[in-house]
Amino acid sequence: MADRFTTREDCIEMLQEAYKRLNRYPKKSDFTVEEVAAIKSFLGPWPRALEAGGILPDRSAxxxxxxxxxxxxxxxxxxxxxxxxxxxxxxxxxxxxxxx
The missing domain is CATH 1.20.5 (Single alpha-helices involved in coiled-coils or other helix-helix interfaces)
Structure with missing residues (x-):
């Protein structure tokens, strides 16, 4: 399943879908090990990944x-x-x- 998440956009979409489905911030435990690895490799640490997905407000500034x-x-x-x-x-x- 993680094979379909081969781009940054795929990872963002996966995070956003989980956010909508769960009605809360997605946790790493909500995904398979492969999915977490793909998300972190494209988007960085988990909080930054949630920011990139538009789930958390961007705090980079x-x-x-x-x-x-x-x-x-x-x-x-x-x-x-x-x-x-x-x-x-x-x-x-x-x-x-x-x-x-």
Whole structure:
């Protein structure tokens, strides 16, 4: 049966049919192992597959914004760490000069 699902469009159609038939979000357990493999190979991880099928709202923009915020926060932490390290190095240099 999975042989007929050889394109992206076939996989999307299969997801949409299951959604209509079940009246809920389809789960991986609603399909055979071969069908799940075909869906995931064409559409990616299960949540992305449901988004591609129009079953879940597309959150790709939200995910990108979250990733960007995480990168910004990490960069700020890294910069703050460098500033603190420079301050500590300057303090160590002045202490060493006073000892001479």
């Amino acid at each position: 939200e995910r990108e914004a979250e990733k960007k915020q995480k990168r910004i926060a990490a960069k700020r932490r890294q910069t703050q760490y460098k500033i603190e390290r420079q301050k500590n190095n300057r303090k160590d240099e002045t202490v060493n000069e006073d000892d001479k």
